[in-house]
Amino acid sequence: MKNTNDLARRDPNHLPARAEQARATLSPPVDVYENGDELLLYADIPGVTRDEVALHFANNQLTIEAQRKPNDQGKLLASEFGPTNFVRSFSVPPGLDADKVTAEFREGVLCIHLPKSAAVKPRQIQVRGG
Amino acid sequence: MFSVYNDWDQHFAELRQQMANLLEEFDGGWAANPSVFGGTRTWPRVNVADTGEQLVLCAEVPGLSNKDIQVSLEHDVLTIAGERKIDAPSGYSVHRQEREGFKFVRSFTLPSKVNAEKVNATVTNGILTIALPKTPEAQPKRIEVRAS
Numbered sequence: 594m595k596n597t598n599d600l601a602r603r604d605p606n607h608l609p610a611r612a613e614q615a616r617a618t619l620s621p622p623v624d625v626y627e628n629g630d631e632l633l634l635y636a637d638i639p640g641v642t643r644d645e646v647a648l649h650f651a652n653n654q655l656t657i658e659a660q661r662k663p664n665d666q667g668k669l670l671a672s673e674f675g676p677t678n679f680v681r682s683f684s685v686p687p688g689l690d691a692d693k694v695t696a697e698f699r700e701g702v703l704c705i706h707l708p709k710s711a712a713v714k715p716r717q718i719q720v721r722g723g
Numbered sequence: 724m725f726s727v728y729n730d731w732d733q734h735f736a737e738l739r740q741q742m743a744n745l746l747e748e749f750d751g752g753w754a755a756n757p758s759v760f761g762g763t764r765t766w767p768r769v770n771v772a773d774t775g776e777q778l779v780l781c782a783e784v785p786g787l788s789n790k791d792i793q794v795s796l797e798h799d800v801l802t803i804a805g806e807r808k809i810d811a812p813s814g815y816s817v818h819r820q821e822r823e824g825f826k827f828v829r830s831f832t833l834p835s836k837v838n839a840e841k842v843n844a845t846v847t848n849g850i851l852t853i854a855l856p857k858t859p860e861a862q863p864k865r866i867e868v869r870a871s
Contacts, residue, residue, distance in 0.1 A: 622821035622822045625820075626816065626818065627816050633815060639785040667775065669772050670771045670778075671769065673769050674783055700785065700786055700846070701849015
């Protein structure tokens with residue numbers, strides 16, 4: 594009852610895990626801070642340039658993506674890191690102002706500012722005397 | 724009878740795949756985020772390459788500038804040291820803190836003699852790159868084969 598597809602499936606070299614070994618996919622470590630005005634995110638993405646970092650924000654979903662290219666300079670004597678896809682997604686709470694999201698990339702650290710919209714910002718309410 | 728063996732083969736192939744996926748996930752997760760697994764890792768991670776004329780060491784040091792890193796060379800031992808501090812920005816509350824602070828020292832015995840005067844170290848986009856030009860004696864030499 595077995596057909597040729599099963600044979601292909603049994604061959605360890607056809608397993609998807611082998612095919613994708615060359616480029617690792619990692620979740621970068623992230624810090625999340627908040628104050629009255631904004632959410633602030635820091636992510637470690639060493640070895641990419643500013644142009645290689647992509648940031649998507651839609652439907653309260655924030656996605657960070659970056660691709661680190663292989664460094665093929667000479668013969669490697671020791672290798673503890675290599676070409677990497679950095680991917681990380683977050684569900685962010687509603688009430689953020691998507692148009693005012695800003696990000697900067699410095700020293701391999703991505704910093705994202707997510708300002709809160711006026712409706713959810715803490716407000717000082719004045720107490721008036723009668 | 725044969726179909727029973729075929730099934731076993733397939734089960735093992737599936738098991739093998741699951742194990743491979745699991746290990747890959749573990750490697751990825753651990754490398755990015757060792758504290759979740761209760762471990763520590765060597766920091767920073769380093770690549771060393773030999774281009775022929777020079778040795779090139781690259782280290783992942785996100786968040787560090789040239790002022791935070793000390794590089795020294797003593798005979799054939801290269802040492803990098805420094806500290807990364809992670810402080811919450813003032814006035815912010817902390818939701819999540821996965822990026823870790825480190826105090827690090829790593830030493831490497833170089834496989835060939837280098838010209839200490841011409842060592843060049845830079846930090847760009849969170850990668851420390853140290854270029855160590857080899858002494859003329861240590862550089863690869865091309866030996867011509869002559870016809871007799």
